[in-house]
Amino acid sequence: MAASFIDKARIFCRAGKGGNGAVAFHREKYVSAGGPDGGDGGNGGNIVLVVDDNMSTLMDFRYKRKYVADNGMDGQGARKFGKQGKDLTIRVPRGTVVRDAESNEIIKDMSDSEPFILCRGGKGGWGNAHFATPTRQAPRFAKSGLEGEEHDVVLELKLLADVGLIGFPNVGKSTLLSVVSKARPKIANYHFTTLYPNLGVVYVDEGVSFVMADIPGIIEGAAEGAGLGHDFLRHIDRCRLLVHVVDVSGSEGRDPVEDFDAINAELSQYSPDLATRPQIVVANKTDIMEDESLLEKLRAHVEPLGYPLFALSAASHTGTRELVLKIAEKLSTLPPVTVYEPEYVPKPVKIDASEPLKITIEDNTYIIEGKWLERLMSNINFGDYESRMFFDKMLRENGVFQQLEDLGIKDGDIVSMYELEFEYQH
Missing domain, CATH: 3.40.50.300 (P-loop containing nucleotide triphosphate hydrolases)
Incomplete structure (x- = not known):
């Protein structure tokens, strides 16, 4: 009978992958040179935790242990953007503490009523319409969507009682x-x-x-x-x-x-x-x-x-x-009910760069793709100087710039990696 109450559960969560961008060109009668009009892929769905005051146990997680949000849809021609993946909402009892399964550190204490995004969906890839410039009027490439975040977590119910x-x-x-x-x-x-x-x-x-x-x-x-x-x-x-x-x-x-x-x-x-x-x-x-x-x-x-x-x-x-x-x-003389502060700090991402990257050249644009590069970019905050320096160091150490030079890249040529595009300067 003890099994009728479940107050601890381990689950795996994965947000949706972003949809791929589309390569398409405008086709219309009497329009001889329709430009690129491939739409962007939709973002993947998030995994969102929400407090449900009608729940008093973690029984729902006893048999279902894997939660995966919807992927974003691919982009289409006529600049049609892919549909965003639907968020997956997971309901938990008030007072549930969410811990990282590996380190046991607290990620979130679900004691308030605010929804919490546990895993963010991957961003959708850009369609070729995104890459049109005065000098590159017919880009024949688009970007793949990024993978969504994933997490192994332990849910632990601690009642909110005075x-x-x-x-x-x-x-x-x-x-x-x-x-x-x-x-x-x-x-x-x-x-x-x-x-x-x-x-x-x-x-x-x-x-x-x-x-x-x-x-x-x-x-x-x-x-x-x-x-x-x-x-x-x-x-x-x-x-x-x-x-x-x-x-x-x-x-x-x-x-x-x-x-x-x-x-x-x-x-x-x-x-x-x-x-x-x-x-x-x-x-x-x-x-x-x-x-x-x-x-x-x-x-x-x-x-x-x-x-x-x-x-x-x-x-x-x-x-x-x-x-x-x-x-x-x-x-009336005692401090309020304890709410646990988050302790979890994402660990530096470990990148296995042994798998070679794919480099495609289109109109003086060097398109770089690869699993480890995608994983690295999903963990970089490009608004932060130190993060950008770390990203630059990873590319240099893994011979990416050397590969580009071996392929004949010149100053001013465009380097395109997923959502990032920049002019190459030696």
Whole structure:
């Protein structure tokens, strides 16, 4: 049953390739020398991530792992531009952190409502109409479209909740959430009722509310991945305040102090930062308490540690209002929910220049094409001086300029590479 909640998924995304430019000439009755009129290719579609508040798990990514956007259409005669490839929109739950699969660095935290372009589509190639000049009136060449970006990413869901309910299974967390909010979690008297986190909005007063998450029961060994617990610890990462629910009824023969310490030990092991998060301790099930000394024993243990303790019964709604007011008061002093900053910096592109380039000569224009050149150009920012210098260095080191000179290029001849065109100067 644990498989019913999916909170981590790895997917492959590839944006669409740009369409190729067209080589065409104007054909019309009584027009003896129609000029070039080949249209440009359309840009490839982007891969766009969008938050969907109706999603609460990453279940959709369990079976579908590959996402590819549409390619741009090729250009046509009569200066008809190719149609742009349709963007592929991928919907994710709010709070999904997108990581680079190789480095594990954060690319984007999908906590706001802005769409995010994960992979950009390749630019469409220019048609021959683009290359007409007073001295080159009938260019017989066009450009190929560029490949789209591709990325292997890991999606990781971290709930956006102000308050996280933690504690062993069956201590009354789901009941408490259902009492203080409009959430309707499934509640039953057995362990591991909650297989995925339930979220509820708690309305305190006019204009005052907070989001509470019932985190599935943590068991000892969760930090090492035992049972269900490890899968859910990451959901507490964002919570500003933890409400630690402990069963003090003694109905299952449990020791509340041992339970409290065991959960906190798991938190410490998973994340030292999490262990220092503010906590309010809730002694629950006081309505069926068999031995009051269990409550006093817990109070004597937690209050010296600086944790306030609230004795209540979620099932009979006793003491829950006081708890809600205390949580709201505490939250007003705490910083907002964590939003993770991007850490990912694209790595310098590795170019395998062993494959020879294709150089075609048309009307004193040297057209250079090749896979590695296309890949290099898609990673160069031509508006940046250092990027241009790197590009020049790569061409020089890989003998491109030498090849051009061997083919007889002269100063003033045109060099054309995909979307770039310049006059050659020795």
